[in-house]
Amino acid sequence: MPGNELEVCRFLFVNRKQIHLNHIGRVEDVVAPIVGSDRYRSLQSLDDLSKISTTHSGKKADVYLNDRGVSIKQSGGSFAFNRLQRANLFEVYTDLGLTHPETIIAKIDREVHKFHQGLLPNRNQPWKTFFSEQDFKTLMIFLMLKAAPIRVCRAIQQNSS
Numbered sequence: 225m226p227g228n229e230l231e232v233c234r235f236l237f238v239n240r241k242q243i244h245l246n247h248i249g250r251v252e253d254v255v256a257p258i259v260g261s262d263r264y265r266s267l268q269s270l271d272d273l274s275k276i277s278t279t280h281s282g283k284k285a286d287v288y289l290n291d292r293g294v295s296i297k298q299s300g301g302s303f304a305f306n307r308l309q310r311a312n313l314f315e316v317y318t319d320l321g322l323t324h325p326e327t328i329i330a331k332i333d334r335e336v337h338k339f340h341q342g343l344l345p346n347r348n349q350p351w352k353t354f355f356s357e358q359d360f361k362t363l364m365i366f367l368m369l370k371a372a373p374i375r376v377c378r379a380i381q382q383n384s385s
Contacts, residue, residue, distance in 0.1 A: 234270065247292070
């Protein structure tokens with residue numbers, strides 16, 4: 225749940241009992257994953273927000289509202305970037321032989337942070353901000369021609385086992 229999830233969780237918690245969502249009804253309970261754990265916790269106070277994990281890629285839902293799993297999405301997603309999870313970027317970039325994968329990821333992280341802070345007008349940023357021309361071509365060939373999303377997931381799972 226990378227992005228503005230903490231703000232969404234804060235909004236849901238503060239406004240629970242006042243929000244009515246289709247298929248869920250009036251929001252009574254907001255439950256979220258805990259940092260450093262596979263457990264979830266029902267939010268009882270705003271202080272509980274500091275214990276929420278927004279980066280655990282193995283979780284089934286970002287939050288649970290009234291015991292129903294909900295994935296929080298931010299509008300304006302990028303198809304190419306959504307085909308990879310943040311947790312796997314270093315491994316994928318390294319396997320592809322991209323130059324300085326740590327630097328590329330740091331640049332992407334900075335731009336994502338700027339976007340989430342409202343400092344960028346949109347998510348679309350020039351590829352030259354992050355990649356050399358050769359690295360960009362290597363990545364695009366991989367994403368568009370060689371790796372269907374399911375193959376990327378399977379390859380990563382096999383390497384993790």
